[in-house]
Amino acid sequence: MSGFCDKSEPILMSDEILQKAVDEQTPQNHAGRVDKAKGKHFNDVLKIRLEYLNILKISHLRDFTSLTRLDLNNNLIERIEGLDHLLNLTWLNLSFNRIKKIEGLESLRKLELLNLSDNKISVIENMDELEKMTNFSFANNLLEQLDSVLYLKKFKNLFTLNLYGNPVSKEDDYTLFIAAHFPNLMCLDYRLFNEKTKKEASIKYYCVIEETRHEELQKQQVLDAEKRQKAELQLHTDAFVEFLNGSCLFKSMVKDDPEAETLHCVAGVAPLLQSYPLFLLIRAGVSDLFEAGMAEHKQREAEVNSFLSGQTQAVTDYQKRAAQILAEFEQQHKEMLLELQQLSDPDIVEVKVSHHSNEIEQLCTSLMSLEFQLVSQLEEIIKKLEINISDMVANFTESCRELQDNYHRKVQEIAVATLKKVAMDNRDEDMPDEVRMLFMDKDTVMDALATAHDNHLQKINDRETQLVTRVDAWRVALIKEIQDKELKRNRTCVSDILRYTDYLREQLEEFLFHDFLPHPPGQL
Template sequence: MSRRYGKFEPSVVDEEMLRKAVEEQGPQEQAGRIAKEEGIHFNEVLQLRLAYRDILKIDHLWEFTSLTKLELNNNIIKKIEGLDSLTNLTWLNLSFNNIEKIEGLESLVKLEVLNLYNNRISVIENMENLEKLTFFAIANNLLGQLDNVLYLRRFKNLHTLNLYGNTICKEENYKCFIAAYFPDLTYLDYRLLDEQTKNQASAKYQYAIEEVRRNEFQVQQAVETSQSQEAELQLHRDAFVEFLNGSSLFDSMFAVDPEAEELHCLPGVADLLQTFEHQLVELCVQVFEIGLDEHKLRETEVKCFLSGEKEAVADNQQRAAQMVANFEQHRRKWIVEMRQVSDTNLLDVKLSHYSNEIDQLCDSLMALEIQLVIQLEDIIKDFEMNISDMVGNFIETVQGIFAQCRDLENSHHEKLREIAVATLEKVAKNESEEDMTDEVRMLFSDKDLVMNALAASHDTHLLKSNNRENQLVTRVNAWKAVLIKGIQDKEMKRHRKRISEIHNYMDYLREQLDDFLFSKA
């Protein structure tokens, strides 16, 4: 069923093998020679054939980020791995290997064709992210549970399925079962599924299918609810105000306050605590709502900046492209003219003139790039100023509200202290309430113990409030710093790349000139 080791040792996927494979499938003769001279860039390769090479382990493919089609069939691969960076892959052939488990496909979200024919796979699994799958071949494997095929119902675009050669195909109702549960399937085991077969299968499995659909609907609802909640929470995180739309801060204050429970048993403290919670939650909700509003404003500002940056770059690129197009048009005429010139002196004049035009083109392209750099510097500077103002205003507002939270806690603490002092006096005079628990009565038999408990509780509450404020401020400042640095680094990378492109183009033009001179010699 699967491939055995051949007479040669297993091969290792290394740069030499990959380069050779790319060269073999690339252009030949003159075009191939030029490609080799200019260098092979793995990140530009779209298709790669690595079949019949006795490969044992998939490796060294991380540079092939543009790859759309990969052939690894007829090797001795045991494990699906090393494909994480191939996010543009749409076609993958791993047939005729020794694979035992479906795995390592999480990042292949664009995959449409997956061929696992002739391996050792016993379970269909770990394919959740392959939502665009249209063709799936897993024939001649070890699938033994027909119900396991229902896993594939999640792929709404699946129209071709090949299960031939598995144990499940020997079951009496195999074809009818597949036709019933996959009504949109067009081909099964290389044969067309006609409508009559589908209708008969649907009627036979009607009630079972309805039950499966109900279960799938419930699961889908649960998934959508979970995704919606996670998306909402992520929005709150992005706004730096997660869990501030309720009593989370209040709860955290008392979650680590061991003395709070005994102090709260005092007469009047329950109402005091309820008021404190209500007022603190109101302040937290203010921070939460302001945070969401500010997040929208920041997003709008970022989108506006990116749009302006893109427009400036596109306009500059268009002007540069027009310069090059005009020059290329002139260069073609020059080549025709030069080939017709026989006078050496006249040829020297024209060559000198052409060389000067190359220099002028270089100067013009460089000047155009410098204009863009200056323009983008101004755009980035304005953006940085706007974002800094927005973040600064947000932080100032938040700090003001958290100051109110601290004032609220101080007020609550003073009121609680008054009740505690009054209780201490009553206990000292043996006038305490009859419903006071033994633990509370013991606590209030020692004034220092009560005062220390109050102080510790107060410090804990203030610490929680301060920590949440500092967390918010630190994160929003870090976000701003990363954003600005990312924009600056991106612009620097763009500028360097553009300078390199101009120099490479100039080198190309001068090489062409040298080649022409050599041909005329």
Template sequence: MIRLYGKVEQRVIDEKMLQDAVEEQGPREEAGKISKEEGITFNEVLQLRLEYKNLSFNNIEKIQGLETLTKLEDLTLYNNRISCMENMDTLKNLTFLSIGNNSVGQLDNVIYLRRFKNLHTLNLAGNPLSKEENYKLFIAAYLSDLVYLDYRLLNEETKGQALAKYQYAIEEIQHNELQSLKATEAEQSQEEELQQHREAFVEDLNGSYLFDSMFAEDPEAQTLGQLPGVAELVQTYLLFIYSIQISVCSLTYIILTFEHKVVDLCVQMFESGLAEQKLREAEVNAFFDGLQEAVREKQQRSAQHVADFEKHRKKRLLDLQWVSDAAQQEAQVNQYREDIQTLRDNSMLLELQLVDQLEEIIKDFERSITDMVGSFIETCRDLENHHHEKIKDIAMATLEKVVKNEVENDLPDDVRALFVDKDTVMNAVSASHDTHLLKIDNREDKLVTRINAWMMALIERIQDEEVWRNRKCISEIQNYTQHLRNQLEEVLHHHG
């Protein structure tokens, strides 16, 4: 990450430089050793100095690599070769910035610092821009909350002059920032809402997306939409359908009515999905509550066994050292060993009972979630079957009108061509229905796949965590009881 700049070795900020700087400026001796062994959590660092005082941090040309220092409050980049203040967007908590003796030449670059709402001290002395005629007024105007510039107080008189000189420019930039902030907040709100929809597996169901996608790839839609009486049939049909249902109309005025109804019905399914998500969330929370309670109860019982043993352990070991009768000592040693084994067996038994209990809890939870998912999908399938029957009713009713010559207006040629015979009409209706049905099936497949993937991932995580907990617990039991045995052997060795 080191490159040559003219005759001077040029450096850029990378992870190693940050690590070296934080270690050098961090705690010393034992505390520093522990900190180094545990590793550096960059998003917890509050202060960073990359300046001339340590020549290994000198000759930095570009600000970069600071993205992870999200809690940084104090940043010093003094005496480097930086020409632009940039790439610090994540440093929201920045209060002190020293970038003096660098190569920053554009006064407008100061505007970049407006994003740091907590910035109260700024040092730019020794940069080319500090020689600009309006240097102090420009900064005082654009950074109105700044308290110190180049380690000197910005008094109210200077700030007043600055505001008067740059009033219109400041008002314009404030207006633009407000618009940008509103757009950003709207985008964040939209993304948060979409994420909530994704978690409920119902994204794109609260609008016309499904409707649009069904008709966009339906070659029969325009033709079938011109069938006489479709509007009335659609209105009747729509009274019965509940969710992601479809029809055969596509005339403009019919489409508008149908789209409105379909969107309303999709929204019903969307809201149902959100409600289901809350039920799943409640089920998950109840499961973890039960899991934690079972573990907590077992830990308390196990801890009581250990406490009962520990209550007399030291005295028993001490008594062994004062027993002079070999037979009596052997009896006490054997009894102590048996008690250790009993403690181990009881602890293991509690753990095995807990494992069985947790396995049953996990199975019950998995069955409950599976039933919830299955019920939701079965409802969708029932609605789809109901839809298919209604579509056939619409097709037959329209066909009867044509056969009885009850069509009031002349049919377009492409529509009339459908009525050569019943099979032609039904084939067209079936083709349109199949196209729409495929869209519904794809959406359902997507829903089923994602819900099942979520459920499997959750169960797998729960099982993995339980295996880890179980192994850790068994290891602790083994280590503790082995420690007790070692203590006993040590006492016997010294006594012997």
């Protein structure tokens, strides 16, 4: 493309420069001439070349949202910036500039080719988001450490790499090192890897490759475990019982509990907190709550899936019946138009048109009636879904109360049994002397347990209240979303019916007025 100014003078990017570039690069075919005449919008541009312009800074590209290729090579650019809105970019050429650091590429997730050759960059970094990159050109930069090239191993699709002219490319084992660590690479510094080179590299770097493979396997296992944990947490969150299968709620229940703290202070008792029946019982209650929540989640999912299946079937049946009615009428309509074309008597035509207009009205009535039936059917199954979900929420609330009652009863049983053992001086090898001394005073023990029970029960109550509130909020949001979608579907369907029948009437009116009404004076 031609320059915009004297090439010896640095310039800044502007809308005027960009518009001129777009106009110059618009194809000269018919479509291109139309685009040029209308003024092509920046958000429609797919490719743009801005080479050899002495550009100092990347800017004014915000509106190029459809851009797939950008060539900014042979300029005076010092920083990679201003590319945040180019989400569809697959090709970026920034070679022959003055760039010192790789940055500003976070948004370019679709980028496949990146050319940073002939700059002043010493570190390969800040490219983590470029997962689709297949071609990376980094020739004639300042890369000195061969190990730093290993940063590129994360790009599993990389098959072409160019590091020619960097200090690392002059090291003796450069080619074999790259071949060993990048087994999927097909081309290095414009040369294809042959099997001999790959084999020699695998032999020389066997130990290093095996160690690296082992490290990568461990990393992958960690990532897989994290992914599973994340998926599990999401499932528990969807069921509104997150963290109830662990020790979080248990720890919160005994935290700031003066009775538990008193027990902590007794020598030898602290290690028993994870095993003593009272605390095990708390855990069991929480575990029961978690299991009940997960089971309830499965039931809700099954109920929603059943509703969606029924809704889809109802709409499908409606569409089939409507399509059958329309197909029969379409054939009838075509036959009527053909018949009208062959008639010459205006009176007969008028009668036929009037009759067919009534048939169109009947078609509209039939389709509206069918839609009304569907709406009634869907309202019924939506109402049934709401009732079933409401019953589930109520049953779950009731089950939570039962779990609490069972918990309280068992706490009392354990406390009474422990007091009896101490009163009868029944030596229990599992009961330390410190705990036995604590249970010598019945009133103190029962008061302490009652206070602890109230504290623990309040924690469980709060968690259950939160859980039930979220379940109910989910129910309200779900029903509203379903109703809103159904209302939108109904309005669209009614609008389509009216628009179609209006079109049929217009066809008849146009036929009648254009072909059979007398022409106004002066138009014969």
